[in-house]
Amino acid sequence: MRRRSLLLAAVPAGLVTLAGCGDGKSDSSKAGVSPSGSVSAAPPPKTVDAPLPAITAGTKFGEKPVVAKGPGEPSKNLAVKTVIAGSGRTVGENYFIRADYLGQIWDTGKVFDNSYDRKQPLVMQLAQGSLIDGWRYALAGKKVGSRIEIAVPPNLGYGPSGYPKAGIKGDDTLVFVVDLLEVYDSKSSVKGKPVAQSDPALPTVATNTDGMVPKVTVPRTAPPKKLVSTYVLEGDGPEVTAEQAVLCQFQGLVWDGGKTFQRTYGSGRLSQISIARMQQVVKGLAEGLTGKKVGSRVLVVVPPDLGYGDTPPGGGVVKKGSTLVYTVDILAAM
Known part of the structure; x- marks a missing residue:
């Protein structure tokens, strides 16, 4: 279990902002982290x-x-x-x-x-x-x-x-x-080394590093039946562990039609994803990020049995049996 800094409030380590699992609406809820002392009001102190x-x-x-x-x-x-x-x-x-x-x-x-x-x-x-x-x-x-x-x-x-x-x-x-x-900040992207995208059965992902949305092109073929996790841009930072959270830019799409159901790129915010908590929501995304290097852009294709399966969030583009496609810029591990 990672040790929390004394600068932060003593809350369970899994309660970080969890974006990337929802019904297409941005999850702007906070982690419940707050200073242990009082919060100062404006104007700034001398x-x-x-x-x-x-x-x-x-x-x-x-x-x-x-x-x-x-x-x-x-x-x-x-x-x-x-x-x-x-x-x-x-x-x-x-x-x-x-x-x-x-x-x-x-x-x-x-x-x-x-x-x-x-x-x-x-x-x-x-x-x-x-x-x-x-x-x-x-x-x-x-x-x-x-x-x-x-x-x-x-x-x-x-x-x-x-x-x-x-x-x-x-x-x-x-x-x-x-x-x-x-x-x-919200315009941050990873700066990893581009990795060849040569498998025609997988989506291709743009390698722009301007903080804007990387274009994802989903092939018009049947999706893979097993979890896929591969580098688009490979960084040189430490590998993410299952006990950590990651600070990231991300987007989630459905394989059929390539429609986006959630993203932070271009939204004016970043996301914090707890790997442990994500295991309970979209297990495939948690497994796909574990072991990947900080500073990388990762493509994760999640089959239904490791995604939402037959219980998708209501009202969005994710349906029963949807295969999910994620791109994640791992900016830092926490």
């Missing part, structure tokens, strides 16, 4: 650039940092410093970020969480209600490739209740070092 503890070791981008205890009394404002300036894309409100981080308590220097040891960066949306507000305000406007140091006062962290399980009290100021690795 930010200052000091005081902040010294980073005494692990000073390069991507290295696990060692951070001194806080020098004296912390500011009551959000303190933010760009330690290393990156030159990548700028992080915007509601974008998803992928980042490594270390968090510790100002007064004691006690580290309560870090992603470097787990070798699994955080992937999360920079949005109100998704993670603590100190991060949301501190990271907006920063560039990929940057290392940011942040001191988060209690009202922008976990609030007066703190986070007892992590040893965080309600009056603790928290110190974070964050390495911004990547950013994703």
Whole structure:
């Protein structure tokens, strides 16, 4: 079971936004993830650039940092410093970020969480209600490739209740070092290497990487009776496991007629798909994504017995016995 970051609320790991299984309408429901502390209201809080503890070791981008205890009394404002300036894309409100981080308590220097040891960066949306507000305000406007140091006062962290399980009290100021690795928005696509599509019995999928809908051409032949999962663009990231969720762009079509029943490409949003939960909805899609590399576009053809079978969602183009065709851009694993 993957370990959730302490920056997120303690909800079951399977409850992420589940798009790609429905009746043709976009599933815009949220995961139930919310900050453990209070949610700040507009306008944004005042930010200052000091005081902040010294980073005494692990000073390069991507290295696990060692951070001194806080020098004296912390500011009551959000303190933010760009330690290393990156030159990548700028992080915007509601974008998803992928980042490594270390968090510790100002007064004691006690580290309560870090992603470097787990070798699994955080992937999360920079949005109100998704993670603590100190991060949301501190990271907006920063560039990929940057290392940011942040001191988060209690009202922008976990609030007066703190986070007892992590040893965080309600009056603790928290110190974070964050390495911004990547950013994703609704126009993101994977950049994998094109793979030859030479089987005339399978759909062909366009290889555009502009975030728009890749055209899918379904052959006018009988669909395969077994699950098909193959690369259209092959990335070089880690393989997706059955315990993870993926951040992705996707579309779903029916084989007969090639009509689309759901998609995120061009919709202004991304999707988070829990592999474990998808096993209970469209088993073939879950199996087709498991083991595929992050950074890839995958074609998955799901026969009826691994799809909706004789119980399709009502009112849409998916009928009893429909074979389903999915294209999925696996942007990140979570």
